Amino acid sequence: MQNNKIMTQTFTDISSQALDALIERVTQAKEHQLTLSSEDCALLLDALVTLASMQERLNDNDITINKLRKLAGMVQSSERLKSNLTKSKKPKQHGRKNKVQPTQIKPEVIHHKHTDLQKGDSCLECPTGKLYKFEPATFLRITGQSPFKPEQHVMERLRCNACGAYFTAAVTDDVLADGDVHQKYGYTARSLMCLYKYFAGSPFYRQGSMQDLLGVSISASTIFDQIEHVANAIYPVHKYLTELAATAEHYHLDDTTNRILNQTSVMKKSRDGKTRARTGIYTSGLIAKVAEYNIVLFQTNIGHAGEFIDEILQKRPNDLAEPILMSDALSANQPSKVKVKMSLCNSHARRQFYDVHSHFPEEVAWVIEEYGKIWHHESIVQQQNMSAQQRLVYHQQHSLPVMYSIANWGKAHLDKGTVEANSGLGKAINYYLKHFAGLSAFCSTEGAQLDNNKIENQLKLIIRDRKNAMFKKTQVGADIGDVLTSLIATCVEAGANALEYLTVLQRESEQIRLTPELYLPWNYTAQNQSSD
Incomplete structure (x- = not known):
């Protein structure tokens, strides 16, 4: 049986x-x-x-x-198998199928226990009560990972059966290091949103769509709100970097067009001193070399790069020597209030010739080959790690004769009439001859650079964001983007971890307001270690 x-x-x-x-x-x-x-x-x-x-x-x-x-x-068993052989016919479905919703990732549940209290202990608030287990307190924390990972923190909670006092278990230090208990999006999550937008060029709506696909839904407006928190926290450092940039010994300057949707025309003085309605919106980029560090700053508004460098140089102490400014030959990109040593970009001059290569193949090929010698000399300088004085002497011996050979070749063509002055090649030659002093400044001024490629590479961050997001909606949004992009780009120049850096600035925002100079991208790590 x-x-x-x-x-x-x-x-x-x-x-x-x-x-x-x-x-x-x-x-x-x-x-x-x-x-x-x-x-x-x-x-x-x-x-x-x-x-x-x-x-x-x-x-x-x-x-x-x-x-x-x-x-x-x-x-x-065989009986169950036999019953499964007869398949039931499913009714036909008509119309469009329902949209498949992506699976939402469930938050990881993390329990926090009382370390000094347990069930049955005497109440700390009254002399008669005993503690018993009560419904735990919870909060949702989304941490910055790739992808964003939600964590549901469950904190053990005890309640006195006499006075009703609550005792909630403390949250561990590693959780609090990523944000306050009542803060849903952690510092790391906010930092990652900033990097996706202002370094990777991913617009807010695209980030939101991507998060829907990955199972952690975050709306575009929420992402902007969290990014604004970061901008407010790091603004004291940005302001200090702007003041520090005024003391630089060398500047790279350029700008690119941009668009602010809600921006209307403003009455503003032009470089000629006349006040007129202006509508042209540009993002000006600046690299200021202070000692061995590079500060990268951006400004988006109605104005050119020359007006941006004027704002920076107005804060420059009078006892400092004239700085070197590298830019293109546009007058709008040159300062008007502080005297500087100008050096012009040879990449722009070379491009003038290269653009007419199809019409003047032999002449342009010779110029490009000559210019190649100059960049070869610069590579030798970098390989041998020459000092500024050694570099100047080397270029005077090897590169300056090449610069003069191009100038003499172009002047001879114009004088003989073999090249028309109004042709593409003639305009390129005239540009080279007109700006020869600035183009050859790297052969006459110690520390002057050969080209402006550094800032043009940094402006790719702005161009990438512009191509993906098309525009900024308001001037406030543009200012937020400038602050964050400046700090991220400066981090890249300093070789610092931008995700870690932005997280530290948020965590220590109160100290940053008092001593922003201790939280620059190249010294914040040492400061954190000493404070620990």
Whole structure:
């Protein structure tokens, strides 16, 4: 009778995923002293009965591998297989299929226990009460990972049965390091949003769509709100870098067009001193070299790069020597209020010739080959790590004759009339001759650079964002973007971890307001280590 009873034992099919989930729930219940649901208890009871029946049946000698597999529920009986052979016909579906929603990632549940209190202890608020377990306190924290990872923090909470006082378990230090308890989006999450937007060029709406796809929904407006928090926290450092840039010994300057959707025309003085309605919006980029560090700054508004450098140089102490400014030959990109040593970009001059290569192949090929010698000389300077004085002497010996050879060649063509002055090649030659002093400044001024490629490379951050997002909506949004892009680009120049840097600035925003000079991209790490 006992064997017959065992053989008629029914088995509950459970997949490996469901079994793993059951084991996890049982483990959590054991660790945190929680109760199991009635369904989990039923599954565990079935498992125990199956284990007992298997142990009894294994004592028999007539057991076979096939019977054992059936006994364990690994193989269905023939009756059940036969019933599954008749497939039910599904009714036809008409119309469009419902849109498949991406699976939402469930937050990881992290428990925080009381370390100095437990159930049954006396209440700290009243002399008579005892503590008992109460519904835990929770908050949701989204940390900055790739992709964003939600964490549900569950803090154990005790309540006095006499006075009703609550005692909530403390959150660990590593959680608080990523933001306040009431802060949903952690510092790391905000930093990552900034990098996606102002370094990777991913617009807010694209980030939101991507997060929907990855299962952690964050709207575009929410992303902007979180980025604004970062900009407010790091603004004191940006302001200090702007003041520090006024003391630089060398500047790279350029600008690129941009668009602010809600910006209307403004009455503003032009470089000629006349006040007129202006509408041209540009993003001006500046690299200021202070000692061995490069500060990268951006400004987006109605104005050219020359007006931006004027704002910077107005803060320059009078006892400092004239700085060197590298830019193109546009008058709008040159300062008007402080005297500087001008040097012009040879990449721009070379491009003037290269653009007419199809019409004047032989002449342009010669100029490009000559210019190649100059850049080759610069590579030798960098390889040998020459000092500024050694570099100047080297270029005077090797590059200056090449510059004069191009000038003499162009002047001879114009004088002989073999090249028309109004042709493409003639305009390129006239540009070179007109700005020869600025183009050859690297051969006459110690520390002057050969080209303006550094700032043009940095402006790719602005161009990348402009191509993807098309425009800024307001001037405030443009200012936020300028602050964040400036700090990120300066981080890149300093070789610092931008994600870690932005996170530290948010975490220590109160100290930054008092001592922003201690949180520059090249010294914040040492400051943090000393404070620890």
